[in-house]
Amino acid sequence: MYKLFKRSFYMRNQLTLLMFILLPLSIVSFTAFFLIKDVVIDKVQSSRQNVVDVMAGDMEKSVEDIIYASNLFRFNALYDDLQVFKNVDQIDSSEDYKRYERISDMLNLAFSKTSGLKALVFYVNKAQFQIGTAGADYEANHRIEAVTSKWMTEQWKRETDPERIYWFNVPVKKGDLYDIDESTYLFVKVIKEHNGNDYLGVLYVAVSHRYFYQLFEGIGAGQIGLYEADGTPILLYPQQSELESVPGVIELQSDISKTGWKVGYRFSPKEIMDEITNIFFLYGLVLGVSILIFITLSIVLAKRIHRPLFKLRRIAEQFGSGNRLVRFPAKGSDEFGVLGSAFNNMLDQINQLIADVEQEQEEKRIIELQALFSQIRPHFLINTLNSIKCDLLLAGDSIRGRQVEALMSLLRAYMRVNDKSTLSQECKLLQDYIDIMKVRSRLRLYLIVELPEHLESFEVPRLILQPLVENAIVHGFANPPDYAEIEVQISETESGVIIEVKDNGIGMEEGQIDRLRSILRGEVQVEENRRVGLLNTLRRLRLTYGPDATMDMLRNEEAGTTFIMFIPKLEESSRPKDQAGYIVVDEDICSG
Incomplete structure (x- = not known):
């Protein structure tokens, strides 16, 4: 062995x-x-004490919700309606019905947080007219009112303190409210006039003992009960228990400060x-x-x-030594057969992975070559346009040469769209864009730029102003005027730079302007392919300058629309860094 x-x-x-x-x-x-006997008993006692505390906390929160809702109903803005409605015994007019609706709505609003109690909430005016919350059981409400009328006399209602909420344990016999023997705990608040001479009505909140039973059901072994401040039991669950004859019973309790109640729990260690x-x-x-x-x-x-x-x-x-053809002879369907099959599949997957990596490397090499080739295309295009411009200038066609030069300028800007630019360069690009749009749309279009000298070198994202001018041309000059003008005004404040783009086009209605403002603020979802340029411009601004960058618009007094762009000033350390690695094309060699 x-x-x-x-x-x-x-x-x-x-x-x-x-x-x-x-x-x-x-x-x-x-x-x-x-x-572990004593340890288990202590742990169980501590755990169930926590459960009792949680139950007491839930009931105290429910009582606080009732007190808050009662005070909210009493001090709401419907005091005049309650005063006028106090002697109404039936709805005889539209005014009575409107007051009834307002009081009912306020009752539902005030007691919306107490829906988990499944309480009967209703208000009874001095003429015994009842207003209940949505889904109220009016027959049950009348029965509760009838049971409580034995001690809630007219004199008691007139002399009671309106600042207090009174609570009573109301025993109900079988058939009074339900088809079982069940009692109700009643919260009562008398709504009085401001001078205190008379009362306007009584607010009832009836919480069935069924709510407490459902709360106590999960406690497990033992007996749990709800007691008055003097120790009188309000209810016990279960009602019958053998703990009275069992020695060494452990008793736990937790107080409910708002009402003076106590939640008590007893269980036997045995x-x-x-x-x-x-x-x-x-x-x-x-x-x-x-x-x-x-x-x-x-x-x-x-x-x-x-x-x-x-x-x-x-x-x-x-296999680790390089023999990639070796395999485990998997036989049968037991654990080793399954393990051998899985091991063989793993070896096949490793071989496939090696082949995929080799193929991926080859594809990556091809993609890199294609990327290098794609970099040559825009370079080739700009050089070709530059040659055309030179031929036009040499032939004396300066107008078309200028148009080609503007197109080249825009192409360079699009190729370096992620690079920073200055306001001076952006305004130059706007003039190039206007020259191109004159050819395309046959507009008598003029661009006026007011750029202070000290802001010419202010850095902004490239092509940040072009969408605003494009929007003015496409939408503002849909019906071309005799004289189309776009004015760009740039100014500086203590907190940032303000750029205004004005046009004298057909403009927009106030409703359209309000909707576009909502879209720019993110309050309304934009339709597909609508106002994408403006939204992208705003997103680029906020990605660069943070959430303080804004765009707004307004309707001009005479004609057209004004777009207002605000660019906050950034600390030098917080400015985004320029990206590197862009294609450098040939500079213009025919500037004349």
Whole structure:
């Protein structure tokens, strides 16, 4: 036997597991049964005290919601309606109906937070006319009012303190409200006139004991109850308990400060220890049987486990040495057959991954060549346009030469759209864009730029002004005027730079301007392919200058529309860095 354990790694492993894990586990488990009694009781007591505290907190929150809603209903702006409505015994006019609706709406609003209580909430004026919340059971409300009228007399209503909320435990017999014996806890607040001489009505909030039962159902073993401040039980769950005759009962309680109630819970440690005993007995039985089965199977299957694992290790070593054709001879559908199939699939996937990587490297090389080739195309285009411009200038056609030069300027700007530009350069691009649009639209179009000298070098994102001018041409001059003018005014404030783009086009209605403002503020979703240029301009501004960058618009007094762009000043350290790696094309060699 010693040679067997010395020779087989798995047998040594099983012996080690038996001696240092299973045996100590068994000893500790049975010893713990006799040592953890007090610990378990303390933990259970602490845990259930937390449950009681949570229940008390929930009830106190519910009471606070009722008090808040009652005060909100009393101090709302409908005091005049309540005063006029106090003697209404039926709806006889539209004015009465409107007051009824306003009072009902306020009642629903004030007690919206108490919907989880499933309480009956209703208001009864001095003439006994009832207004309930949505879905109120008017028959049940009348029965509650009838039960409480025994002690809530007219004199009591006139003399009661309007600042207080009174609560009563109202016993209800079978058939009064439900088809079962069930009581109701009633919150009452008398709504009085400001001078205190008379009352306007009474606000009732009836919370069924069913709410408390549903709250107490999850407590488990023992008995939980709700008690008045003097110890009188309001309700107990379950109502009948054998704890009175059981020694060593543990009692827990938590106070509800708003009402003086107490939530009390009693349980017997014997019930917990009986559960622990049954669990430990079952655990010990399962542990003993498992140990016997484990030892038997370990001895019988050790050899069958060892051989496939050794073969699997040898194949892994061969594959790691470079033999990628080696495979595990997977047979059968047992664990080793499944493991061998999975291992073979893994080897196939590794081979496929190597092939994919090699193919990906080849595709990457081709893509890099294509990218280099695509960089030549715009370079070639601009050089070609430059040659055309030179030919036109040499031929004396300065007008078309200027048009080609403007087109080249815009192409350069589009190719370097992520680079920074200055306001001076942007205004030059606007003039180039205007020259091109004159050719396309046959407009008598003029651009006026007012740029202070000290702002000429102010950096902005490239092509940030072109969408505003394009919008003015496309939408403002849809019906071309005799004289189309776009004016760009740039000024500076303490907090930033203001750029105004004005046109004398057809303009827009106030409704259209308001909708476009809502789109720019993100309040309305923009339709597809509508105002995309303006939105992209605003997004570029905010990506560069932060959320303080804004765009606005207004209708000119005479004609046209004005777009206003605000660019906040940034600290030098917070300015975004320019991106590198863009194509550098040939500079213009025919400037004359």
